[in-house]
Amino acid sequence: MxxxxxxxxxxxxxxxxxxxxxxxxxxxxxxxxxxxxxxxxxxxxxxxxxxxxxxxxxxxxxxxxxxxxxxxxxxxxxxxxxxxxxxxxxxxxxxxxxxxxxxxxxxxxxxxxxxxxxxxxxxxxxxxxxxxxxxxxxxxxxxxxxxxxxxxxxxxxxxxxxxxxxxxxxxxxxxxxxxxxxxxxxxxxxxxxxxxxxxxxxxxEATGERRYLDLAGFFIDERGRQPSFFHQEWEARGRTSAWTPGVVQKTPPSLSYHQADKPVREQEVATGHAVRAMYMYAAMADLAVRSGDDSLLAACRRLWDNTVRKQMYVNGSIGSTHHGEAFTFDYDLPNDTNYSETCASIGLIMFAQRMLQNEVKGEYGDVLERALYNTVTAGMATDGKHFFYVNPMEVWPAASEGNPGKHHVKAVRQKWYGCACCPPNVARLLSSLGHYAFSAGEGTLYSHLHIGAEAKLTIAGRQVGVRMASGLPWAGQVGLTLAEAAGSGDFTLAVRVPAWSAHTSFTLNGEPATPEIRDGYAYLRRDWQAGDVFGMTLDMRPRRIYAAAEVRANAGRVALQRGPLVYCLEEADNGAPLAALAIRAGSELREVAGEGRLAGAILIETEGLRLEEPANAGGALYRSEPPTRTPSRIVAVPYTLWGNREPGEMQVWVREEP
Known part of the structure; x- marks a missing residue:
């Protein structure tokens, strides 16, 4: 097209x-x-x-x-x-x-x-x-x-x-x-x-050659048209697959797995291989913004909504099953067998960034931030030489070793992979982090991520330099300073207000300010001058997160979050089995300083209960007497930092009891 x-x-x-x-x-x-x-x-x-x-x-x-x-x-x-x-x-x-x-x-x-x-x-x-x-x-x-x-x-x-x-x-x-x-x-x-x-x-964009843009449009528009290209190709090569050479298959390739069961403009549900889906949705959003194609943008919105509202984990990861590294169905979010490939979250970040070019809405920036601060950085050890391909919500090392259905879940990061798509993907994303922090449209500079950075641009005909200072993820102070502002004339700063901040206050040059809040962004228009500072104080109090009732895996469970960081329990702090622990409903969530390999991090401490066998249980597998409940101190660490100490159990969602 x-x-x-x-x-x-x-x-x-x-x-x-x-x-x-x-x-x-x-x-x-x-x-x-x-x-x-x-x-x-x-x-x-x-x-x-x-x-x-x-x-x-x-x-x-x-x-x-x-x-x-x-x-x-x-x-x-x-x-x-x-x-x-x-x-x-x-x-x-x-x-x-x-x-x-x-x-x-x-x-x-x-x-x-x-x-x-x-x-x-x-x-x-x-x-x-x-x-x-x-x-x-x-x-x-x-x-x-x-x-x-x-x-x-x-x-x-x-x-x-x-x-x-x-x-x-x-x-x-x-x-x-x-x-x-x-x-x-x-x-x-x-x-x-x-x-x-x-x-x-x-x-x-790099060459100005329109043929390349049109070719991208062809690949997107052609996908899912009938009769299916994949089935035609399969028949032409004798119904065989490259994965099993010479073996004639009875079943043709799954079209929904390849996001090719219907034209992209008609798709409503995220299906199939999660990375492939995200890369395609990102391209669809790219084309929608460049063409002004309302039908393509409508499809992007539907697929975004289904992905993040019904099929995304609390850490911004996607892909519920290791069978095909894929989505399954709405609200099916198992904790101990999920795949949540690092590349899939990177793809989700790419999709979010491109949706922000179509329409500036806080939800896109919130999801981008969630995936970045949690899954992407969890995919790499702090030594830079070990990596997770899979990002589980729950790890029991013995099950990873002994249960074939959980072999994909690793308790420790690996040096490399035969299929090593994730490690270089993390490297390219973090190397290009500045690409995701800011964008600029006609007369407006948008700040999407609260990351300390300096940027230079031309806006409203003025040469401008901005400097972002941020205490995240540990402290909630954010300041955007106009380091340079040549000439005069109004333009707008638009800064994302994270949905996790229950109470956010704003200042302009140290005085209280009341910007216009629209779709999750704070807008302030004026004739900005060098030295002006737009400040924001975010609510960093730890909070409880609950899943929708339809998410069966998390019924009766709670997760913890502070700022953009999701937290988890590790065996190193809480002992095993983690499944025996419960957080007391309404207990105070206290901030404590991390030590050792977690030095500099803020941990969360609270009161909980531990289930223990009755004294006369005698090692019975089943019995009629209930377990005893003993008080237990519970410590949670940022999910992104898990697995950097001795190997052990890990759990994001924890039972909650009175």
Missing amino acids: ALQEQTVFPRPIELKNVSIKDDYWSPYVKLVRDTVIPYQWEALNDRVADAEPSHAIRNFRIAAGIEEGAFGGFFFQDTDLYKWLEAVGYALAAAPDADLERVADEAISLVAAAQQADGYLNTYFTVAEPGKRWTNLTDCHELYSAGHLIEAAVAYAGATGKKALLDVACRLADHIDATFGDRPGQIRGYDGHQEIELALVKLY
């Missing part, structure tokens, strides 16, 4: 014009730059002892003809390198590093050497099955891999001005544009794993 593009909407401030300077987040950004990126480079080169091999660099060397050998890893193994390069691009945008840039340039030369003469680039189909490119989009993720290359190329070019990888990406995108579409001889299809769509929008 040819889009009728609109150009006026709130856009993130360019990453090179935003610098993170925050007591909480700067250490994360530094950890990614100094530890995670170098560590992941070693992993990509298979130089991390006792970790699953990546094969990524070696695959490119084989595809480029530099060495001989067989392809290793998954069909989409190339994306591990691409996401690493994207993270490097964002890191270089924040701070130049000649040594890191040199390593990245060498990797880019290797990628370019593996590209085919017609622009095609995928090491699996170059090395393992050169005659079968574009024949199994359902399983093999060729367009998904291409999308991650494009995103890396745009990020790296934006940071360094170097176009080598961008040229590779454009040649590949041109090849895809020639191959896919509704013209004679083209493939009228789309990928099993969405990603190319949002990448093409980025490529359009």
Whole structure:
């Protein structure tokens, strides 16, 4: 489809014009730059002892003809390198590093050497099955891999001005544009794993080439049309799957799993693989804002509502089952078997950011914040070298070891994964954190995340520099200072007021202020001058969270939250079994200082009860005498920090008793 593009909407401030300077987040950004990126480079080169091999660099060397050998890893193994390069691009945008840039340039030369003469680039189909490119989009993720290359190329070019990888990406995108579409001889299809769509929008923004935007629109509009492309493709290859070569299947690919059971504009419920869904919804929102397409935006709103109101965990994670890393159905949110892939929460953040470009509503920023402060950072250990793929609500290490249905739930973070999509995804998100903090529209500067940062932009014809100071997540003071404000003329500051803050007060230059509160944002318009400070004090009192009655897994249970942080119980503080504990209803929630590895964090302490066996139980499995209830001190730690001490049980939702 040819889009009728609109150009006026709130856009993130360019990453090179935003610098993170925050007591909480700067250490994360530094950890990614100094530890995670170098560590992941070693992993990509298979130089991390006792970790699953990546094969990524070696695959490119084989595809480029530099060495001989067989392809290793998954069909989409190339994306591990691409996401690493994207993270490097964002890191270089924040701070130049000649040594890191040199390593990245060498990797880019290797990628370019593996590209085919017609622009095609995928090491699996170059090395393992050169005659079968574009024949199994359902399983093999060729367009998904291409999308991650494009995103890396745009990020790296934006940071360094170097176009080598961008040229590779454009040649590949041109090849895809020639191959896919509704013209004679083209493939009228789309990928099993969405990603190319949002990448093409980025490529359009970087190059101004409308064909890329239109191609993204084609992939979105074509999805779910009947007869199904995935079923046609399945029949054409003899009803087989790449995951079980040579085995004829009785059942065709699930269309709802691939978000292809109906056209995207008709979809109402989040289904299937959670990461794929989020990447597609993000692309839909991208296209909706650029085209002014009301039907596409309406679909985005429906899918957003279903996701966050009926299928999202309290920590901002999504994906209820490990079977297909997928959504299940409304209110089915099990705590001890959920999948909640780190990548899925990153996808949700991307979706939220793009919805904020369509309509500035606090709910989008609230969910973005929830997923960021809880699931994304929980996915990486504080050493930057161990990672969670799955983010459970409850962990019983013995069950993870002994129950096949819980093998996916890990009690400790892993060094690496054979399918290592999450670690580099965390790196690229945290490296681009400034992208999510601010946006600017006509005459309005929006502050979405309360993260210490400095930003420069042009607004209302004025050159402006702003400085955000924030005590989050430990303290509730937030201040937005106009560090620079050339010229004169009114413009508006719009600062998100988090829904978790029950009582929020505002000041302007130290005096009480009453901004207009609209859709979760505080608006204040004036002729801002250098030195002006818009302040906000947030309510940081710990509070109880209760799930809807339809969420059966949490009936009679309570979760704890303070500011943006969700809390959990760990065995290290409370002993085992955690299932024997209950929080007393109405008990005071007290703030206490963390110690040791949790030094600097604020923990929550309260009174509770512990169920214990009667003295005469005799070890019976079942009995008629009830357990005794003894008083117990309960300590909760931020979920994002769990698993950084000795391994043990963990639980977010806790029984509540009088």
